[in-house]
Amino acid sequence: MTFHLVVGYGPAGAATARLLAGQGHEVRVVTRSGRPAEPGIEHLALDAANPERLTEAARGAAALYGCAAPPLHRWAAEWPPLASALCTAAEATGAVLVLLGNLYGYGPVDRPLTEDLPLAATGSKGRVRAAIWEQARTLHEAGRIRAVEVRASDFFGPGVTVGGHLAARVVPPILAGKPVSVLGDPDAPHSWTYLPDVATALVELAGDERAWGRAWHVPTAPARSAREMVAGLATEAKTAPIAVRPLPPAMLRLAGLFSPLLRELREVRYQFDRPFVVDAAAYESVFALRATPVEEQFRATVEWWRDRS
Secondary structure (H helix, E strand, C coil): CCEEEEECCCHHHHHHHHHHHHCCCEEEEEECCCCCCECCEEEEECCCCCHHHHHHHHCCCCEEEECCCCCHHHHHHHHHHHHHHHHHHHHHHCCEEEEEECCHHHCCCCCCECCCCCCCCCCHHHHHHHHHHHHHHHHHHCCCCCEEEEECCEEECCCCCCCCCCCCCCHHHHHCCCCEEECCCCCCCECEEEHHHHHHHHHHHHCCHHHCCCEEECCCCCCECHHHHHHHHHHHHCCCCCCEEECCHHHHHHHHCCCHHHHHHHHHCHHHHCCECECCHHHHCCCCCCCCCHHHHHHHHHHHHHHHC
16 A cells, blocks of 8 residues: 545546545545545645645655646646646655646647647647646656656546536536537547546556656547537437537637636637547557446446436
């Protein structure tokens, strides 16, 4: 049994902490507000952007998982100090730094996404994500820390709620047999990364030194359009076929006046207007994890949402 520190308790942080606890490890979770203790999980309230306090919380940890993320509209201001604190804590304690990343850093690409693509995004959020990894990689190459970044596409599955594109705005209407609206082209192939696979990848790569020093894509099921995903969920839920329509750009702009999340998503709208496909062959050529079969993803997701109702 080893000690692991998880920073952030959103869907990925929670899934990772619970996976580690289920494996018998000692787990501490850091969030701003803290939470009541859970079986095998200690929750600690502190500002993870404070390098001294984060370092103290990470003393003795085998791995430090960076699963927190500021709200999208505050990335430029809040990500740099948080990323620096994670690197400082990793260097001071010797814990392996495992960063949960996404695909914004690549920017628009007209081919399947592989880890050897340049981080060429020009948008502010893409540049922030690229800078986080570039900082950690530079320190890793200097021998000051051990770091790895685990990149996932849009989260899907149990535990994914407000922030997911196939979550709170989609699954409850499906269960009620109502039409759904989605961002972008509903028929464009898109990669959806299953949340439990994200947690498994984070834990697997934290413990394998072959992974350190570079980024890896989480194994993800073959790309399916939003319309195909809705159809699969509806079949699992045993509802009538569900109408899927694109969210009109004018409505998105109007909604952005009231929702910072939707306003900020305009920068990465390209991910939904055309094929957006993740290639995880590099991961699968070295490590054990394979994407959960999509039918199992549908089943678990429908069951999870039904249990919430």
